[in-house]
Amino acid sequence: MGFKKTSEIILILGDQLSPDIAALKTADKSTAILLMCEVAAEATYVRHHQKKVAFIFSAMRHFADELRRAGWTVDYVRLDDHDNSGSFRGEVKRAVKRHGTTNVIVTAPGEWRVLNDMQGWPSKPTILPDDRFLCSTADFADWAEGRKALRMEYFYRDMRRKTGLLMNGDQPEGGQWNYDHDNRKPAKGEQHFPDVPRFAPDAITLEVLALVAERFADHFGDLEPFWFATTRAEAHSALAHFVDHALAGFGDFQDSMLLKEKFLNHAVIGLYINCGLLDPLAVCRVVEAAYRKGQVRLNAAEGFIRQIIGWREYVRGIYWLKMPGYAGNNALEATRPLPDFYWSGNTQMACVRACVQQTREEAYAHHIQRLMVTGNFALLAGVDPHAVHLWYLAVYADAYEWVELPNTMGMSQFADGGLLASKPYAASGAYIHRMSDYCKGCSFDVKAKNGPGACPFNYLYWDFLVRHDARLRGNPRMAQMYRTYDKLSDERKLAIADDARLFLAKL
């Protein structure tokens, strides 16, 4: 294909699918060549879920069309193109040769791994800051500077002030910053939950599905049925569907889990925000407007907005503040390999089985399934946090290291020693029983504390506390649990140690 004479190559990565991405803002439509490339290295550095690979390729192809319609010249390299070198580095090298310029411009990648590689490219690309976040990496570093402990809640309040979201002057709407005490109700199945909107694959997506089926059949996950939005318009329609049908119940049932309801009142838009199809601030403004119109209550709107301008921005700040060292953290010195059932779902623990099966089908699980079931089990069993991290990065359609790593290493596995979470998210079966309907279909008895039929989370929880006594006993938020353990009879303590040893030996 012939290209016009160019003065600059603008590289757009698969999670930069926004028309107002920094690298496009100053570019000249009449001369710039936009380079997009499907490369095997990005699909296989961890073996991403088949649905995730298909989603990204299809969204990239649709975005290339969107850019062409807007008058840009796009040089799009498909995975199966002859001579595709298979990596960003190789494709930029080939493009430099093809277009006769070494002037390469790119918006900073989301992942340290890619940035580090880019900085060594012979073309020495100009790397522009990614301004799709509300808090720049420099502003986060300033915020963190000199603080004894970093806590999301204080960061979040600053983000509310900065954006004006749910603010009345300098005061939070309703007089409180956080309405979580109204949230987190268990759902018992009698509530109605809307289904997620499902988008029929168009010709572009069908072609991608065939490619993924051919090239990545050995990756985890079901490729079909494929229903994700792959265009900006569809992603907006998914957001509108959430606001109209699910947002009102978002806070209430945010932490519940039901076997037959994979999505409950969750938005299922993380994958669209993270790849650039939805803008995080615009999403929050739509949610705020729904509250201002009286469509939803404050606890729902506030709870949702906090996830985006609070948690999402906060974990990204931590990631760039602490990388590359953060990925090597292992404060609890956990070394167990990841059990096979994280891939097969083949376990008698009904909760873990349900979450893995759902993950295989949908490349999606909601926050509490990730944190309190698969994450909690890995934490209690002492699984190597790096192996846990690679699993989460591979299996979820919304997973990129900048957001997945702090959630996994920090929040879920306490591998950063408490930088991100003030205490480990460890829980016994009672928590899962309270928040879900998984236990009634389980071969284990959630009420039994010890013995072969007892819920493994019950004794593994105490065993975890015992194993990490030296590190965790002094944590004021754990004091009550240690006091409870101390009061258990010697016989019970022995039974806990025996059951945990037997169970873990069989893993």
Ligand code: FAD
């Ligand atoms: P909802 O529950 O509807 O929440 C709305 C939005 O808030 C999400 O789309 C997301 O943009 C944001 N959000 C909510 N919680 C978080 C959080 N803790 N961190 C960052 N953003 C948040 N989120 C990812 O986007 N990518 C990941 O790879 C990822 N890995 C995770 C791994 C673990 C171990 C845990 C415990 C959480 C992880 N999360 C991750 C956070 C959260 O689980 C997902 O953002 C959420 O489940 C996405 O589904 P949703 O769009 O339906 O979100």
Ligand code: DLZ
């Ligand atoms: C995740 C992913 C996949 C599977 N494939 C591609 C690809 O072929 N081309 C591309 O530009 N981006 C892809 N991505 C997203 C990148 O991994 C992501 O842009 C980097 O990790 C930086 O965050």
Ligand code: SF4
């Ligand atoms: Fe999970 Fe235990 Fe309940 Fe079984 S009994 S579903 S293992 S919490």
